[in-house]
Amino acid sequence: MSTPRPHDLLWGLPLSALPDDTPQWALQVVACGQPVVVRRAACADGWVAVGVRGQSRDQRLGTQMRLGDIQRLQSPEALRGCAPSPWPALQALASAAPVLDTCGLAWGPTGGVGYQLATGINVLHLASDLDLVLRAPHPLTRAKALELLDILDCAPCRIDVQLETPAGAVALREWAGCARRVLLKSPLGARLVSDPWAALECAA
Amino acid sequence: METLTFQFAAAEPGRGRTVVGCVSSGDLEVLIEPGTAGSLQIQVVTSVNGSGARWAQLFQRLFEGRQWPAVNIDIHDFGATPGVVRLRLEQGFEEIAP
Numbered sequence: 001m002s003t004p005r006p007h008d009l010l011w012g013l014p015l016s017a018l019p020d021d022t023p024q025w026a027l028q029v030v031a032c033g034q035p036v037v038v039r040r041a042a043c044a045d046g047w048v049a050v051g052v053r054g055q056s057r058d059q060r061l062g063t064q065m066r067l068g069d070i071q072r073l074q075s076p077e078a079l080r081g082c083a084p085s086p087w088p089a090l091q092a093l094a095s096a097a098p099v100l101d102t103c104g105l106a107w108g109p110t111g112g113v114g115y116q117l118a119t120g121i122n123v124l125h126l127a128s129d130l131d132l133v134l135r136a137p138h139p140l141t142r143a144k145a146l147e148l149l150d151i152l153d154c155a156p157c158r159i160d161v162q163l164e165t166p167a168g169a170v171a172l173r174e175w176a177g178c179a180r181r182v183l184l185k186s187p188l189g190a191r192l193v194s195d196p197w198a199a200l201e202c203a204a
Numbered sequence: 205m206e207t208l209t210f211q212f213a214a215a216e217p218g219r220g221r222t223v224v225g226c227v228s229s230g231d232l233e234v235l236i237e238p239g240t241a242g243s244l245q246i247q248v249v250t251s252v253n254g255s256g257a258r259w260a261q262l263f264q265r266l267f268e269g270r271q272w273p274a275v276n277i278d279i280h281d282f283g284a285t286p287g288v289v290r291l292r293l294e295q296g297f298e299e300i301a302p
Contacts, residue, residue: 057283058252111229131229160228174226183231183291190288192295 004048004073006169007110007133007162009035009118012071013050018063026052026061034119035074036065037110040169042187053115055123076108076133079117089113089128092155096132099151106135110162129158134172136163139197145176163196170196207249208256210263214244218273222299225292228282232289235278236296244272250281262286266293275300 004010013036018027029052030036041049043064052061080097093109100107108114111131112123140163149172152159161172168186175182181192221237239245244267248259277293284292 058254129229158227171226171228171231173228174231177226179224179295181295183226183288185230190285190291192291 002073002075004038004067004070005075006038006040006164007076007108007114008038009074009114010038010048010050010065010070010072011035012069013052013063013065014069017065017069022063023059023061025054025059029054034121035072035115036063037115040185040187053123074118076110076114077106079109079114080107081117087124087128088126088157089124089130090116092130092157092159095155096130096152096159099148100132100134103134103148107132111160129160130155132159132161133169134161134163136165136197139165139195140175142175145172149173149176165196167193167196167198205249205251206253206255207247208259210246210248210260212244212246212263212267212272214239214242214272214274216274217241218275218300219302220300222296224295224299227280230283230285230288232279232281232284232292234292234296236275236300237278239274239276241274243274244277245275246277246279248279248281250279250283252281252283258286262289266290273300 013030015030018030036050036052039049039051039062043049046067047064048067050063050065052063085091090113093113109117109130110133112128113130116123162169163172163175168184170182170184181194182196184191184193184196217238219238223233223235225231225233227233246263
């Protein structure tokens with residue numbers, strides 16, 4: 001089993017691992033065997049930070065899972081296939097796929113789209129966005145980011161791309177803009193950095 | 205969607221106008237522009253319902269008991285954590301600092 005990365009979906013969290021004050025909706029989600037989503041947060045060895053996802057936006061519960069409890073892991077990259085769909089977010093996925101496939105970087109859907117494709121549970125609605133992760137182990141120029149963003153912005157719904165760098169994640173939209181510093185989400189929290197690929201800056 | 209407003213005491217009107225942040229899940233967009241002398245006004249439009257108390261607490265810690273320039277702050281929130289909100293506000297004030 002590969003090491004879980006943010007946005008991966010994990011199956012196998014036992015009900016008994018949830019704290020006593022867990023809300024009813026989250027107990028139900030876990031009892032039904034639905035997956036949890038890996039969060040970007042530091043954890044003790046042998047554990048991974050995960051989130052339980054409910055139906056509404058405010059139904060999100062952060063918890064931790066033992067690596068040993070993972071029965072199945074699905075990464076966003078495994079969820080790229082997409083059948084014709086009435087949902088704009090899934091149509092956007094179909095329109096973005098050829099563009100992203102030619103950029104030479106690994107990518108895949110996250111958020112509601114990833115969750116629905118992985119579980120078959122309908123969480124999307126007409127106003128759903130498409131969230132994507134794009135793995136950028138090496139620096140992507142801001143000009144290249146803007147070029148990519150301009151193409152993706154022609155999709156049938158809003159597309160939010162997180163660039164995953166070795167140091168954390170930055171929004172493609174922000175990296176494509178002109179802000180001197182951009183928000184990097186790292187396992188140690190969020191910080192403003194001028195270079196999202198500079199690991200030293202993130203270790204502060 | 206929920207719209208919340210807050211007001212704090214402030215000094216003279218700030219100078220300059222800036223937009224920082226990002227319209228993206230877990231993030232927020234912050235517009236800061238000069239306001240009316242003596243008052244710091246904040247309007248938050250958030251995708252997270254029922255979060256009024258959390259915002260009030262965060263702003264009280266940030267803005268109460270310190271002399272801030274009088275500015276109007278417009279926030280479009282897409283489920284940012286308090287840590288991200290603080291960073292974005294810090295970034296915005298940095299941009300308009302003389």
